[in-house]
Amino acid sequence: MKLNKQQIKRELVKSALQELEFNETKAAVVGLEEIIDLFQIDTLFAPVTESAEAGTNKIERFLKKFPYIGKNYVGRPKTLSSTLIKLLHYEKTDINRLNDIIAFTILFKDRQTCYKLLKEAIEAGCTPYHKLSDTLHQEQGFATLNTTFYRGNVPFQLQIRAESQEGRLFGELSHSEYKKRELEKLQKKLKNPQEMEAATDRFFEVLENFRKGYDSLIDGKTPELGDILNLYSKEKTDYTGFEYFAPNSTSEKILLIQEIEFPPKTI
Numbered sequence: 001m002k003l004n005k006q007q008i009k010r011e012l013v014k015s016a017l018q019e020l021e022f023n024e025t026k027a028a029v030v031g032l033e034e035i036i037d038l039f040q041i042d043t044l045f046a047p048v049t050e051s052a053e054a055g056t057n058k059i060e061r062f063l064k065k066f067p068y069i070g071k072n073y074v075g076r077p078k079t080l081s082s083t084l085i086k087l088l089h090y091e092k093t094d095i096n097r098l099n100d101i102i103a104f105t106i107l108f109k110d111r112q113t114c115y116k117l118l119k120e121a122i123e124a125g126c127t128p129y130h131k132l133s134d135t136l137h138q139e140q141g142f143a144t145l146n147t148t149f150y151r152g153n154v155p156f157q158l159q160i161r162a163e164s165q166e167g168r169l170f171g172e173l174s175h176s177e178y179k180k181r182e183l184e185k186l187q188k189k190l191k192n193p194q195e196m197e198a199a200t201d202r203f204f205e206v207l208e209n210f211r212k213g214y215d216s217l218i219d220g221k222t223p224e225l226g227d228i229l230n231l232y233s234k235e236k237t238d239y240t241g242f243e244y245f246a247p248n249s250t251s252e253k254i255l256l257i258q259e260i261e262f263p264p265k266t267i
Helices: 005-018 033-038 041-063 080-089 111-123 163-169 175-190 193-216 225-231 249-257
Strands: 021-023 028-030 073-077 102-108 127-134 145-151 154-162 242-246
Touching (some): 005 033, 005 193, 028 080, 033 041, 033 080, 041 073, 041 080, 041 102, 041 154, 041 193, 041 225, 080 175, 080 193, 111 145, 111 154, 127 249, 193 225
Parallel strands (some): 127 242
Antiparallel strands (some): 145 154
16 A cells, blocks of 8 residues: 555654664664654754753853852753653653753762752742652662752753762663663553554654744744743643652751742652
């Protein structure tokens, strides 16, 4: 049976999803390059990249106002390929539902300083939303204070860890290993023909959202990250409220003192 143009495009997307793999040298998932080029997604996404890079610099300047952070941090804007894979894996079509388009990880010598930054960041105008997970008290597993902040129209993820847990940044709990595990989950899911069809549908929904977002931009003007993520999404968000809320007693107390509204614990 002869395939029409749209069916051919769908088959190309399916083929790319089937061939996803983890590149050890790049420490990243690869395999979407051909369809990114075919659909010119890099061009559509370029304004988001520009805004995310500017937002990353803006947040980095903000974090440098806390002298005790020093140089013990890393930060980055999310790449296009990583963004697409995460949207597909978590079954989302709106990019503003991702909480780590900008992400920073900060390492301190002790847990007390981790909580000091949480408190002082809120006092300095960072509003926590979407997610707060605090496992710093754990002796086993991935111990971190992970939250999403919104500041100056820039949403960003902040993972705060203590130096005693530095070893947990490597080995089976490193970010590369995390990416591998997430890819394995996606690959397992996509072996199901119905899941593959759903993921392909989702890809084209994301593509349509990106096109509409790109077409809505005014020439020469790149909005702040919070605004451009809404333009590239079907449903808007005001960057308030929590979808996942799992503090421990210490972080919950900080939020209470800072008068941050929050829901019952998710878990």
